[in-house]
Amino acid sequence: MKFLTKISNTIMERYLPDPYIFVAILTVLVLFLGIVLTPSSPLDMVVYWGDGFWGLLSFTMQMVIVLAAGHVLANSPIFKKVLSSIASKIKTPSMAIIIVTFISLIACWINWGFGLVIGALFAKEIARHVKRVDYRLLIASAYSGFIVWHGGLAGSIPLSVATEGHPFAELMGVVPTSETIFTPYNLFIVIVIGLTLPFFNRWMMPKEEDVVEVDPNLLIEEEPNFPPAENTFASRSERSYVLTALIGLIGVSYLVYHFVTKGFSLDLNIVNSIFVILGIILHGTPQRFLAAAGNAIKTTTGIVFQFPFYAGIMGMMTASGLAGVFSIWFISISNEFTFYLFTFYSAGLVNFFVPSGGGQWAVQAPIMLEAAQQMGADYAKTAMAIAWGDAWTNMIQPFWALPALAIAGLKAKDIMGFCLFVLIFTGVIISIGFLFF
Structure with missing residues (x-):
């Protein structure tokens, strides 16, 4: 395995470009x-791209806040x-990798925004204390916990279909989380x-000779x-503590009100509110908080x-029908046994092209739910x-790795060699879950 990961890391370091080059x-x-697979003309595709370019503006700001506030x-x-x-208390590299992965898995299952930031911050702190731990693998391990987010308490698709009046309620009804998140196959x-x-x-x-320790300058x-x-x-x-x-x-009063009236509901806005409010309180004075915020905002450039380029890609995929072309091809080779797997x-x-859970559901749901109806499959x-599927290929899609990479001070090519094997390993487990349950 060490030999294979070494080869994978070498290939990624040589050929995987910067995330901006990747999205370009x-x-x-x-x-x-x-242009090739749909009736769209070159001008049509350019217009779809431009119309969609700012489609993730609100979400982009949410991600900037979650990263900056978590850093603060x-x-x-x-x-x-x-x-x-x-x-x-973590003494060995082996223990560091295991604990970081486990903490990240739990945090991301509870809430993906919380998990993304906390996992990377915890990994970076461990790098200060544990010698001879491979920093690339440590950050990859922190990011790997993100694989479970869509099967967890903050999964956007299971929460969407559990909401009254969701866009596909007429076809599939309101689906409680007992039929999605808490089913035997998902668990x-x-x-x-x-x-x-x-x-x-x-x-x-x-x-030992291939270990890449953290650059002291990053700490x-x-x-x-x-x-x-x-x-x-x-x-x-x-300098006012009173303010x-x-x-x-x-x-804090608002957060208490939120949890009392809505239960343990953690959307991205609430996670951001928790981070910002705790950051203000724990820094003591406005001056210290603003200084920390100024340093943190530098990490959000990527x-x-x-993100606007990914929004443009989503615009092209949706408006041209290209996402539908991909989905229909998989349906054409499916049967009753393999439908969920495909x-x-x-x-x-x-x-890869629509790395937003909510955006992907809007694109694929009409096609896949209609196919499920025809096959008598469970909605x-x-x-x-x-x-x-949305969560799985995030392991090699730089879009969601950007917050962790910004905190860690690494590039995508530094961790993707490890993440490729996480993709393969978890893909087998997820395939078994959908094929045999």
């Missing part, structure tokens, strides 16, 4: 495929002590991945340089300038097959 190539490829929270004095205390997939992936990642540990933290305190309103307010306490009280594979392919299981 993907844009050209989808435009070309749309992690750099608060108290949070750093907690992470450092936990990380200091089988989640539990088996949860019990085996930490040890699979540990199995990929490079030989250097900029200390804020505050101007001298002055006896002015502006200076006093910037922080008032804002914290307002924020998201700001790459639905899963088709969703994995479409996810809920069809939806979960699309959900798992």
